Amino acid sequence: MINKIAIVGVGLIGGSLALQCRRKGIAEKIIGVESNVSHAEQAISLHLVDEILSLDEAVETADMIVLTVPMNILVGLLPGILDKVKDQIVMDMGSTKSTLSDAVDNHPHRGRFIATHPMWGTEYSGPSAAVEGAFENKAVILCDTEKSDPDVLAFVKKMYDILNMRILEMNAVDHDLHAAYVSHISHITSFALANTVLEKEREDNAIFEMASAGFESTVRLAKSNPDMWTPILMQNKENVLDVLNEHISQLRKFKSCLEKDNWEYLRELISHANQIRRIIQ
Amino acid sequence: MINKIAIVGVGLIGGSLALQCRRKGIAEKIIGVESNVSHAEQAISLHLVDEILSLDEAVETADMIVLTVPMNILVGLLPGILDKVKDQIVMDMGSTKSTLSDAVDNHPHRGRFIATHPMWGTEYSGPSAAVEGAFENKAVILCDTEKSDPDVLAFVKKMYDILNMRILEMNAVDHDLHAAYVSHISHITSFALANTVLEKEREDNAIFEMASAGFESTVRLAKSNPDMWTPILMQNKENVLDVLNEHISQLRKFKSCLEKDNWEYLRELISHANQIRRIIQ
Numbered sequence: 001m002i003n004k005i006a007i008v009g010v011g012l013i014g015g016s017l018a019l020q021c022r023r024k025g026i027a028e029k030i031i032g033v034e035s036n037v038s039h040a041e042q043a044i045s046l047h048l049v050d051e052i053l054s055l056d057e058a059v060e061t062a063d064m065i066v067l068t069v070p071m072n073i074l075v076g077l078l079p080g081i082l083d084k085v086k087d088q089i090v091m092d093m094g095s096t097k098s099t100l101s102d103a104v105d106n107h108p109h110r111g112r113f114i115a116t117h118p119m120w121g122t123e124y125s126g127p128s129a130a131v132e133g134a135f136e137n138k139a140v141i142l143c144d145t146e147k148s149d150p151d152v153l154a155f156v157k158k159m160y161d162i163l164n165m166r167i168l169e170m171n172a173v174d175h176d177l178h179a180a181y182v183s184h185i186s187h188i189t190s191f192a193l194a195n196t197v198l199e200k201e202r203e204d205n206a207i208f209e210m211a212s213a214g215f216e217s218t219v220r221l222a223k224s225n226p227d228m229w230t231p232i233l234m235q236n237k238e239n240v241l242d243v244l245n246e247h248i249s250q251l252r253k254f255k256s257c258l259e260k261d262n263w264e265y266l267r268e269l270i271s272h273a274n275q276i277r278r279i280i281q
Numbered sequence: 282m283i284n285k286i287a288i289v290g291v292g293l294i295g296g297s298l299a300l301q302c303r304r305k306g307i308a309e310k311i312i313g314v315e316s317n318v319s320h321a322e323q324a325i326s327l328h329l330v331d332e333i334l335s336l337d338e339a340v341e342t343a344d345m346i347v348l349t350v351p352m353n354i355l356v357g358l359l360p361g362i363l364d365k366v367k368d369q370i371v372m373d374m375g376s377t378k379s380t381l382s383d384a385v386d387n388h389p390h391r392g393r394f395i396a397t398h399p400m401w402g403t404e405y406s407g408p409s410a411a412v413e414g415a416f417e418n419k420a421v422i423l424c425d426t427e428k429s430d431p432d433v434l435a436f437v438k439k440m441y442d443i444l445n446m447r448i449l450e451m452n453a454v455d456h457d458l459h460a461a462y463v464s465h466i467s468h469i470t471s472f473a474l475a476n477t478v479l480e481k482e483r484e485d486n487a488i489f490e491m492a493s494a495g496f497e498s499t500v501r502l503a504k505s506n507p508d509m510w511t512p513i514l515m516q517n518k519e520n521v522l523d524v525l526n527e528h529i530s531q532l533r534k535f536k537s538c539l540e541k542d543n544w545e546y547l548r549e550l551i552s553h554a555n556q557i558r559r560i561i562q
Contacts, residue, residue, distance in 0.1 A: 119493040139491055168490055178488045181478050186499040189470050192531040194554035197462050199527060201560075207459045208560045209449055210420055212400040216561045217498050218467040223558050226551035233535075234544055241539050246480065248532055250473040251525065254514075258522050263515055270507035273472035275479055277504050279489045280497045 001159070006031040006062035008055060008077070010043040012122060013093050014068035015130025018048040023132070024162050033058045034127075042127040059084050064155075067092040072231035075103050082109040089152050091116055095179060095228075096235040097143045097172035111149035114156050117141045117175065118165060119183070125225040140165040143172045180239035185247055187221050187229055188240070194222035282440070287312040287343035289336060289358070291324040293403060294374050295349035296411025299329040304413070305443050314339045315408075323408040340365050345436075348373040353512035356384050363390040370433050372397055376460060376509075377516040378424045378453035392430035395437050398422045398456065399446060400464070406506040421446040424453045461520035466528055468502050468510060469521070475503035 005027035007014040014032075021027050032049030034040040040052045059065055059081055067074050067081075071094050081090055082104060090113045092100065097115050104110055118140040122129060140160050145153050160167055170178070197219070201207060233240055257266035286308035288295040295313075302308050313330030315321040321333045340346055340362055348355050348362075352375050362371055363385060371394045373381065378396050385391055399421040403410060421441050426434050441448055451459070478500070482488060514521055538547035 119491050121493070121495065123495075138493070141491065166490075168487075170487075178485075178491050181481055181488050182492045182496045185474065185477065186496050188532065188535050189474055189499055191551055191554035192528060192535060193466065193470055194557040195531045195534075195550065196466065196524065196528045198553065198556055199531075200462055200524075204459075206449075206451075206455075207462050209447075210400050210422065210459050211463045211560060212402070212419070214402065214404075214502050215463045215467050217501060218470055219557055220498060220561065221495050222554040223561075224551070224555075226548045226555065229551055230544055230548045233539065233547060234542075237539050237542075241536065243477065243481075244532065244536050244539070247473060247477045248529060248536070250476045250480075251469065251529055251532070253476075254469050254473060255522065255525050255529070258514065258518050258525070261515075261518075263511055266514060267507045267511045269476065270472055270505070270510055272479065273475035273503040274505075274507065276475040276500055279482075279492060280501065280504075 001025065001162075002027050002063040002155075004029045004031060004062045004064075006033060006053070006058035006065045007049065008033040008058065008065060008067045009069035009073075010034045010039060010048055010127050010130075011068065012125050012129040012131075013118075014066065015043065015046070015048045015127045016120075016132075016134035017066060017068065017093070018043075019130055019132050020134060020163055026159055026162060027064070031058050031062055039127050046127055046130065048127055048130055055081070056084070059088070062088060064089040064091065067094070070228050070231050071096050071100070071235050075100050075235075078104055078113070079107060082107045082113060085109055085112050088112060089114070089155055091156055093118055095183065095232045097175045097179075099235040101144060101172040105147070110147055112152060114145070114148040114152050115143040115172065116156065116160070117143070117179070118160075123221050123223040125228065136164045138165055139168055141175050142167060142169050143175050145169050176236050177239050180236055180243045184233060184236055184240050185243045187224055188233070188244060189247065190219050190221035190224075193219050282306065282443075283308050283344040283436075285310045285312055285343040285345075287314060287334070287339035287346045288330065289314040289339065289346060289348045290350035290354075291315045291320060291329055291408050291411075292349065293406050293410040293412075294399075295347065296324065296327070296329045296408045297401075297415035298347060298349065298374070299324075300411055300413050301415060301444055307440055307443060308345070312339050312343055320408050327408055327411065329408055329411055336362070337365070340369070343369060345370040345372065348375070351509050351512050352377050352381070352516050356381050356516075359385055359394070360388060363388045363394060366390055366393050369393060370395070370436055372437055374399055376464065376513045378456045378460075380516040382425060382453040386428070391428055393433060395426070395429040395433050396424040396453065397437065397441070398424070398460070399441075404502050404504040406509065417445045419446055420449055422456055423448060423450050424456050426450050457517050458520050461517055461524045465514060465517055465521050466524045468505055469514070469525060470528065471500050471502035471505075474500050
């Protein structure tokens, strides 16, 4: 489809995209940009990318530049990259969108950029976390698409189509609200649950011998990388706070039922939660 | 190993045990006791059990009686079953132990009973939720084993060994404390997270098109059956309240970081949560 793609940040997302680009023939040559020396070496030795270049070299030579670095770094890099592009396509795959949008909305080359968020990831990070066949059959959000040039939008839609992703379009503000509900709050509950149990473990390390699949399921996101997640929660602070307050108030309903022996209402709360079956199979 | 095993409550746990008993040759004949008529029919048509008998008939004819009904029903049934047993083995597989223990501690046939809790389950229920190969390589807790007759303990250890389970022994009080941390709180966080998101969905039903694997993982336990879970939380009320209070206070730390832009501490909280990697792979 294109000659050269440059992936800036060859970790879980960037590395998994690199694998899919090669498998699906999206680009003939895959360039990595990676400031972490050991990650750069891994990206080559794992055959994720063909070569490692500096950001400036990559921007100059590639037809498409994909940003998959933590959100704070991403927001810092994007305006400078847009300064240098002519007809290249620039895309991000990050988890928050409003701050990023604000950072480039008035940029003269705004049209060369498209903001995207594939709803796929794992709790692992770095090049060794890259997974074959990632993104397939998942949703991807394209944000503020009217601000991207038509050729940019068309190419990126085609690319995600080749990756078998379900494309949804929405503005950056709606994206960040929804992401708080279906992703960011899940991470906070997992982090907090891990800390709750680790606190107890200091007194009593026998408890983990009992850890079940249910526990593992609710706590696995707690393994997620703080370099990725601190900036996400920072940039989506207002939405995350709203959802977190609602979540704490839902937990307090359970607490109140237990304190007051209100078993009928407890049963109702659980039955209501069962309605999540409509949404996840 | 034995001639007849009676499984009282042929649902997720009882049905899965029935499948393993047949596969591993633990009993020649598998009797089901099931008050729900449609579940009883399913238990036969799915070949989980050979026949359905009344509880009294089953207690009279079986060599071993396994109780896998919700905890409130279990606590109600057990003393009456013990009244009738002579040399049969009676075992439960429930999620709480102190209330049950208190209910039979002074029973003249206490020695014929053994309290067990296999750390396996799914969010589904009923006979159709029964799974081939369940329990394998999971932990199982045997409680207050000194109160069971030696032949009862020896048989049940051998049986769980055949199921390839890792046997842990502890008293009922410790069990209930630990179960609150590694199982019961996970269910409450999932129920509350489901209710948080369902509340939002009333205004905005687009949000689930974005639901990711991470969300699904943290919320899947919210599909769990209220008939099972209301009595569990009820019987383990004090421990669950302690853990829930600790969990809410951990969530408040995240809330405070967001409110005060304390990104350094937020990063520390996430890094601390990452230590859960020591416990789950």
